[in-house]
Each structure stands twice: as structure tokens, then as C-alpha cells.
Amino acid sequence: MFVYEKKLQYPVRIKNPDPAMAKYIITQYGGPDGELSASLRYLSQRYSMPYDRAKAVLTDIGVEELGHLEIVGTIVHQLTRNMTVEQVKKAGIQDYFVDHTAGVYAQAAAGFPYDAASFQVKGDVIADLAEDMGAEQKARVTYDNILRMADDPDVIDVIRFLREREVVHFQRFGELMGLVVDKMDQRNVYAVNPAFDRKK
Amino acid sequence: MSNKESCSYKEGPLPACAPLAVPMLAAQQSAEPAYESADALAKGTLFPGLDLPFMDYVANCPVEDTPLAELMALDFVCQELALYLDTHPGDKEAFKTWKSFTALAKEGRQRYVEMCGPVTRADTARFDSWVWPEDPWPWNNGKAGKK
Numbered sequence: 177m178f179v180y181e182k183k184l185q186y187p188v189r190i191k192n193p194d195p196a197m198a199k200y201i202i203t204q205y206g207g208p209d210g211e212l213s214a215s216l217r218y219l220s221q222r223y224s225m226p227y228d229r230a231k232a233v234l235t236d237i238g239v240e241e242l243g244h245l246e247i248v249g250t251i252v253h254q255l256t257r258n259m260t261v262e263q264v265k266k267a268g269i270q271d272y273f274v275d276h277t278a279g280v281y282a283q284a285a286a287g288f289p290y291d292a293a294s295f296q297v298k299g300d301v302i303a304d305l306a307e308d309m310g311a312e313q314k315a316r317v318t319y320d321n322i323l324r325m326a327d328d329p330d331v332i333d334v335i336r337f338l339r340e341r342e343v344v345h346f347q348r349f350g351e352l353m354g355l356v357v358d359k360m361d362q363r364n365v366y367a368v369n370p371a372f373d374r375k376k
Numbered sequence: 377m378s379n380k381e382s383c384s385y386k387e388g389p390l391p392a393c394a395p396l397a398v399p400m401l402a403a404q405q406s407a408e409p410a411y412e413s414a415d416a417l418a419k420g421t422l423f424p425g426l427d428l429p430f431m432d433y434v435a436n437c438p439v440e441d442t443p444l445a446e447l448m449a450l451d452f453v454c455q456e457l458a459l460y461l462d463t464h465p466g467d468k469e470a471f472k473t474w475k476s477f478t479a480l481a482k483e484g485r486q487r488y489v490e491m492c493g494p495v496t497r498a499d500t501a502r503f504d505s506w507v508w509p510e511d512p513w514p515w516n517n518g519k520a521g522k523k
Contacts, residue, residue: 181495184514185452186417187445232462240455250515306399320430329437336433340420343428344459350401351463357398365398 178239185243186337190254190330196267198255199285200325204338205248206282206290209314215241217295217311224299224371227359233352234308237345244338249280251334256280300369301356308349316342407460407470413449413477414439422456443488447495450481 204210218238225231256278264273271287282290295311298304319339326332361367390396409424416422418435439445457474464470485495493507494500500508 179496179498182493182512182514183444183448183495185455186420186448187439187517188515189517229462229465233459236455236458236462240459246514253515254517302399309399309401323430323433332433333435333437336429336435337418337420339430339433340427344421344423344426344456347401347404347426348459348463350399351403353399354401354403355463357395362395365395 178242184247184250185240186247186334188247188250188254188330188334190251190328192328192330193257193259193263194255194267194328194331195259195263195269195273197326197328197331198252199267199269199272200322201248201255201331201335202252202280202283203285204315204318204322205245205252205280207284207318208291208294209311209318210282210284210290210294211241211245211248211315212282212290213292213294214238214311214315215245216292217297218308220297221304221308224297225301225304226370227301227356229355230301230305230352233348237348240341240345244341247334247338251331252280253278255331299371301360301371302353302365305349305353305356309346309353312342312346312349316346403463404460407457407464407467407473410473413453414445416456417445417449417452422453423460443484443491447481447484447488450477450484453477454481 206212215238218234218241222231222234222238225234259278264270272281272283275281284290296304296307298307316339319335319342322335323332323339326335357365360370404423404425407423410416410422411419411424411427415435415438418437418439419427420435421427439449454474454477457470457477461467461470461474489495489499489502492512493510494503497508500506
């Protein structure tokens with residue numbers, strides 16, 4: 177069950193429209209390494225996790241990622257609200273505009289719509305947690321690259337916050353990996369898949 | 377080769393009995409030191425050791441001083457400590473700190489609700505009418521959210 181909180185995790189106050197920037201940043205809404213992928217990945221991987229700590233980390237980080245999805249949606253909204261048709265043309269986002277006007281749609285920077293093929297639920301503890309660590313790194317690099325493109329301090333400030341969260345989540349998934357590996361057969365952690373091969 | 381020589385930091389081979397092909401990452405040892413709550417929110421982490429910014433993109437404008445920002449900062453510290461506790465459930469000190477911040481966040485939430493409106497839908501029960509649909513919605517600042 178989820179209860180909505182009518183506030184963001186981090187304040188977003190963007191004063192000036194910049195539709196070209198919105199078209200890059202939207203990739204963290206619906207792109208392959210974006211926050212929608214992150215939340216669905218973690219919240220879906222939970223079901224096959226045999227260990228309590230793994231269920232907790234995936235739940236708590238997955239829910240935070242939903243909060244980040246809302247932050248990214250807010251950034252895109254504030255960068256495109258009050259924009260004029262002239263600004264749309266100048267930014268070169270006519271293709272997005274004709275399909276979505278100033279709405280926020282889940283797509284990648286390159287324009288393809290959100291696709292769950294961008295993440296996996298393997299049903300194996302080490303495989304899933306290794307993907308999660310990689311996912312945090314890929315999202316961090318995406319934010320690094322967005323920072324390279326941004327010049328508005330209002331945008332930079334919140335992207336910087338979101339990027340730092342990837343670093344913290346990477347640390348927690350790494351610690352979790354150590355904790356779950358300790359519960360496995362120490363002579364060969366790959367001998368069985370503890371999410372499937374139940375003990376007799 | 378003495379054990380001391382073979383184990384100097386980042387040098388020498390792993391002992392033959394070390395687990396190979398197992399992903400390993402050094403665990404955080406303690407929830408201290410920690411940033412003060414407004415600083416933690418501005419930086420994106422409670423923990424100085426995890427504060428690893430890209431190039432010179434560091435937090436240089438402090439989060440503004442409003443009931444909303446205060447609540448965000450307290451909730452953020454609770455979230456950071458919760459993630460830490462998920463992988464360090466035996467850390468009694470951190471659990472104590474989390475409990476005290478959770479109490480502070482509850483007070484901060486009450487102050488914010490009184491001044492600005494409901495955070496959760498259930499908060500609407502403290503008002504005289506159904507104010508839930510009214511601004512500020514979180515994505516509409518500038519227009520609202522400033523009260």
C-alpha cells in the first residue's frame with residue numbers, strides 16, 4: 177500500500193523555461209536508466225528475494241525512486257510551462273510538442289517511449305543485486321552528463337541532489353550484496369539459487 | 377612474505393582462501409560523523425564519507441528556511457538513516473538517532489500542515505472543509521508553495 181505525500185523530497189524552483197534542457201532531462205523520467213525503470217526494477221525484484229534485509233532495501237530505495245520520478249517530472253514541467261511556440265521551435269522540440277504539447281510523457285532523450293525491457297527481474301539474488309548496483313552507476317553517469325549540458329543554477333542544484341542519491345544507493349546495494357552472500361554456501365555461492373532452490 | 381607485507385592497502389595478492397567471483401564493497405562502519413539536517417538535504421547525503429560530487433558541482437546555495445524545507449530536511453535524515461539501518465540493523469546508536477529524528481519530523485509535519493495545508497490526505501481531517509485538492513501541489517511552486 178502506498179500513501180501519497182503532497183511534497184517533493186527536494187525543492188524544485190525553476191524560474192525560466194528551457195524546453196531544450198527538458199528534452200534531455202526527460203530521459204531520467206522514461207529513459208533506460210531513469211527513475212521509472214529504477215522504481216519498477218527494485219519494487220518488482222522484491223517478491224523473489226529470500227532475505228528480509230533485501231526486501232527492506234529494495235522497498236525503501238524503490239519507494240524513494242518513485243519520489244525521484246516525481247522530482248524529474250516536476251523539473252520537466254517547470255522547464256516547459258509558459259513556453260511559447262517560438263521557444264518550442266528554437267529549442268527544436270517540435271516533434272515532442274506535437275505529440276504531447278507541454279505534458280510530461282515517459283520517454284528517453286532520443287524520443288523512444290518508456291520500455292520495461294530497460295530492466296530485468298532475474299529472480300536470482302546475486303544477479304538482481306549486481307544489476308541494481310550497475311543501474312545506480314548508469315543513472316549517476318546520466319546525471320553527470322546532464323550536469324555537463326546544464327547552465328541554469330536552478331536545474332543544476334536539483335540534478336546534483338539526484339546524482340548524489342545514486343552514489344548512496346550504490347553503497348547500500350553493495351552492503352546488501354555482502355550481507356546476502358554471507359548467508360550462502362561459503363565454498364561456492366553459485367551452487368544454488370537461494371531464491372528458487374529451497375532447503376528441504 | 378610476512379602477513380603485514382601481503383596485506384598493505386590495495387597492494388599484494390588476495391589470500392588463496394579469499395572468496396573470488398563474489399562482489400564485495402567496503403561497508404560503512406558507522407552512522408557518525410553526520411551532517412546537520414539542512415546540510416544533509418542540500419548535499420544529498422547525511423554522510424560525509426558518501427558525499428562524492430561530480431567535478432565542482434557542490435551544494436552552494438543552502439536550502440531555504442521555510443517550514444516545508446525544514447520538513448524536507450528532517451524527512452531526508454530519516455530516509456538516510458533508514459537506508460543505513462536496513463543494512464546495519466544492529467546499530468543501536470543509529471536506531472536511537474533515527475527515532476529522535478522521526479519524532480522531530482512528526483512535529484515539523486504538524487507545523488507545516490497548520491501553516492500550508494495537508495501533506496497526506498488524512499491530514500485534511502484537521503481542516504474545516506475538503507481542502508485536499510487545493511494548491512500547493514508539489515510541481516506548482518512559484519505559483520504556489522510559497523505561503
